[in-house]
Each structure stands twice: as structure tokens, then as C-alpha cells.
Amino acid sequence: MGFTDFQRDIYGDAGAPPYSVNLPALEEAARAVMSVEAFQYLAGSAGDEATARANRASFDSWRIVPRMLTGPDDPPSLSVELFGQTYPAPVALAPVAAQTIMHPDGELASALAAASVGLPFVLSSFASHSLESIASVGGPRWFQLYWPFDDELTASLLSRAASSGFSALVVTLDAWVVGFRPRELDLGYNPFLKGIGLATPLSDPVFMGRTAGLSDPDAGKMWASLVQGRAHSWSELEFLRAHWPGPILLKGILHPDDARRAVDHGMDGIIVSNHGGRQLDGAVSSLQALPEVARAVGSQCTVALDSGLRTGADVLKALALGAHFVLLGRPYLWGLALGGEPGVRHVLRSLLADLEVSLALSGRTLSTLAPSDLVRGDGTLW
């Protein structure tokens, strides 16, 4: 059991870790070391945050029914193949913008930590480090696109990402208008309009050609106006397909019909996500949406899930309900705020050890996990 060494080491020579292994407890710890603006930007969701609460409530509403005496084999492996590459666990680091407001090392620290355990790091289009500097870290990397209404710029970003070794493209669809986020609004705070999180466009020759002489905040406004305010359409996916050589995943899918359309348009994967509750408040929780989406397309494309995952058991529940892998959001940023790269590594190692132990105790393997291993936590078993 590879990741469980972390647990064994804590009980052994390593002793107590510098931060809690209980990931939800890290949020309050991170608050103590962050500026009010950075904390509220990270913590905040849209509206009354009902969808953010629903994300957690959905995980809590399912219970795993473990099986015993399952045989003499070694405890199950977490290893998974995604888009022709093998990863040590079915977990990726979700794209999160402007990470230097959480720690000066920002995305570089997160990418390094992801590389140290071999998980894919998904770089946001609103990152504080360029595609090329994240490539220099050398770990598995995917690029998240906020899709500009500017084909030449889009083609330039995609070509830079491909030549910098980003192996998959994540196209985020659910943020074409910025969510109504009271915590940010009440502070009048948006990192991009302060010139933070703009490394992707500011390192792009096409974008720079458009903005010569503009200050960073003004360039930020221009970037935001290119990627937000209008929605693309299904037929335009052909453009991305023509300019991207690898797998494409659509992020923000919640309806089974949209999942089918993604498959019809030749997409390789979908990410069932409500953006961690930051976009449409009142939207369905991603775990609630997952079973229908997985039933619709789970055998035809790769299905991933994010929003609300905090523990190994949460990952197990998502996998049982049809996800092939998951993306972790806020928890790794709490680790980043607390300790830079070692802080993120701590979060990843805690989650993976918890997941490995949970899978073993469930008596299942990644390939045998199924919806029938879960019951609703509200009464009758079967």
C-alpha cells in the first residue's frame, strides 16, 4: 500500500505532522495566515452558497457498505489509466486561479507538489505563472482554457500549451459569466482586476500584440472581456479539436443531455462540476448529477467529478457512482496557504493515504466499485 506509508510514518519516526490530516480543519488554519481578501476569494461561493452546501450534503447523504473476507490478494491499487497515461491515483488538482494571492510561490508550488506524487496539475487560464514556467517543473500537466472570443489568441494559447507538454485540455464552460459572489463583492475584490492571475495572457505574443502599452489591470480587463460575457456554442468545439492534438474534457457538465452532446461532438471527457458552488447558486450538486451523467456516457468517454470533495471516502463515493477520476479544489489551496509546496504535498499525501485505506476497508477495488456499494444514509438499507 504505497500511500499508506504516510500514515505509518506518522505513527513511527516522523511523528505528528505540522498540519492536520483532517483536510476540512485546514480551512480555519489557512484563514489565520491569509489576507481577508485572499481567504474570502478562496472560500466564497455564489449567492447564499446553497450549492456549495449541497455539494457537501450530497457526499454525506451516501454511506458505503463494506465487504469482508475478500481474498488473499494485496490491498487494491489506486493506479489508473487516463487518456493513455498511467497515474498513481484517480485524482487531479483542479484548476484554481491566481494562486500567488494564497502563497507567493503560487502555482509553481502546487505543480511541484503534484509532480512529487505524480498527479496531473491542471493549470488555470487565470494563473499567476506562465505555461512555460509550469512546464519547467516537469510533472504531469493539463491546461484549463477559458475560451477567448478571439480565434488567433485561442490558437496561440493552445499551441503554447501543446508545445509546453500539457497533455490534456480542460475547457471550462460554466463560467462564461462570473458568478454573483457576495464575499468578493462585499470586499470589492477581484484579483484579476488588480493585475494578479494574468500570466497566461501577459506571456502570450498574440495577446501582447493587442495590448501594447496597457497597464496590467487594464490588460486584465481586456482579457476578462475576451473570455467572459458571451457563451460559445457546441458547433465551435470543432475549432478546438482542429487546434488541439490531445484529449479534450468539458468542465461544468451537469445535465445528461449535455454529456451526450459532448460525446456526439467527439469530446474525450467531461467533468461533472458546479465550480465548487461558485457559479450558479441553486444548481444541482455535482454528486447528485453524477449517476445520471455516468449512465448516459460513462462507457463512451471519461467522466470526472469535482466540487465538495474533502476525504478519501468522498473520492470512493464519486468513483462508485460512476466517476473515473476526481479533481480536488480548495483543500490543496489551504495547504498552499499554510506551507507552500510542502503544504500542498501534505494535503495530497493525506488524501491519498485516506483513500487507499478507505478503498481497502470497503473490500472493493477501483474496478469493482459500483453504485450498489452505496446506500442512502437516511434509513432503510435495501
Ligand SMILES: Cc1cc2nc3c(=O)[nH]c(=O)nc-3n(C[C@H](O)[C@H](O)[C@H](O)COP(=O)(O)O)c2cc1C
Ligand atoms: C479560488 C478558486 C478559483 C478557481 N478558478 C478556476 C479557474 O480559473 N478555472 C476553472 O475551470 N475552475 C476554477 N475553479 C473551480 C475549480 O476548478 C473546481 O471546480 C472547484 O474548486 C471544485 O470545488 P471544491 O473547491 O469544493 O473542491 C476555482 C475554484 C476556486 C475555489
